[in-house]
Amino acid sequence: MDPFENVELGATGVTVTRLGMGLAPIGGLFSPVGDETAVAAVDEAWRLGVRFFDTAPFYGAGLSERRAGRALRRHDRSRYTLGTKVGRLIRDEASEESEVWTEKSGAVFDFSAAGVRASHEESLRRLGLDRVDVLHLHDPDDHFTEAATQALPALAQLRKEGAVRAVSAGMNQSAMLTEFARTGLLDCVLLAGRYSLLDQSGLADLLPECRRRNIAVIVGGVYNSGVLADPFRPATFDYRPAPPEVVARAQAMARLCDRHGVPLRAAALQFPLAHPAVTSVLVGMRSPEEAADAAAMARVRIPGGLWRDLADAWLLDREIPVPLP
Structure with a gap:
């Protein structure tokens, strides 16, 4: 599968590359990121072929959006797809000199119709762009x-007005996303961490529902916030220190991957794309080196024997779709 192939989000006419760039890290998630490095990361992802970028006001208290806009304004707006989020209003934005995610952002949850419009307008100001393509409800x-009663109808109205092209919701759980999918108002969903090598809970409800409704699934958190990137170093799972049993499972997967000459990162990145409901995966990239690594992992050829070995070791269910060699 070509990671830089353009595919449509549902029936929206909006296209994304199979590999997208998650922009939380350039807001300073986990560790500081300088302005030049952040912009260079976006530039490198672009050079490699990424044309789908996803940010949020909450990422670095506006820092991610400002840096993303600075990098993307240099490119033809018709050549890429940009997503951001609503649901948190930032009342104390990070300074231009900030290098790390701040929790002192004065972020307030606001899923009112007025809050949706205010958030959208504030994002455009930070980005310095005239539009975003995909607008997600963020962690409701x-x-x-x-x-459900105010924010989602407000997003649908923005779509009707032509202000956005696709309406979505992004969460770290599948059950509530499934309820949003059943409203008939969503074009796509962003599911973080719930369809990965370690956690396929989204398969029980959300993915089948989206498949039936032609709602595109964007999968984030393919490394489960770090443990599937390198389980042999102190790692996080769902943004907290990874429990020992999770680390052990990830390490067992890594050892099987090693037998086949495949980095665990490659298997983790490519795995979600085998499901027919999944359109794209978002990988967080904080530097040009991480952008280059994600692109390389997306291109690794994975033999079918690896997936069989994972199933034989009870590390992956045999009925789950896996990428073809």
Whole structure:
């Protein structure tokens, strides 16, 4: 599968590359990132063929959006797809000199219709662009009623007005995303960490529902926030220190991958794309080196024997779709 092939999100006419760039890291997630390095990471991803970029106001208290805009404004706007999110309003933006994600952003949850429009307008200002293509509800876990009755209809209205081209919701759980999918208002969903080599819980409800409704699934968190990138170093799982049993499982997968000459990162990145509901995977990239690594992992040829060995070792269910060699 060509990681830089353009594929349509549902029936929207919006296209994305199979490999997309998640822009949380250039907002300073986990560790500081300088402005030049952040912009260079976007530039390198572009040079390699990535044409799908996804950010959010919350990432670095506006820092990710500002840096993304600085890099992307130099390119033809018709040649890439950009997503951002609504649901948190930033009331204390990071300074231009910031290099690390700040939790002192004064971020407030707001899934009201007015909050959606305010967030969208503020994102355009930070990005310095006239539009975004995909607008996601961002982590409405504790705000389902307001998100369903106010935010989602407001997003649909923005789509009707032509302000955005695709309406989505992004979460770290599949159950509520499935409920949003059943409203009939979504074009796509962003599922983070729930369809990975370590966690396929999205397969029970969300992926089949999206397949039936022609809702495109974008998968984030393919490394489960770090443990599938390198389980032999202190690692995180779901943004917290990885539990010993999770580390052990990831290490067992890594050893089987080594037998086949395949980096675990490559298997983790490519695995979700085998499901017919999945259109694209987002990989966080904080530097040109990480952008180059993601592109290389997306191109690794993975023999069918690896997937069989993972199933034989009870590390992967035999019925789950896996990439063809």
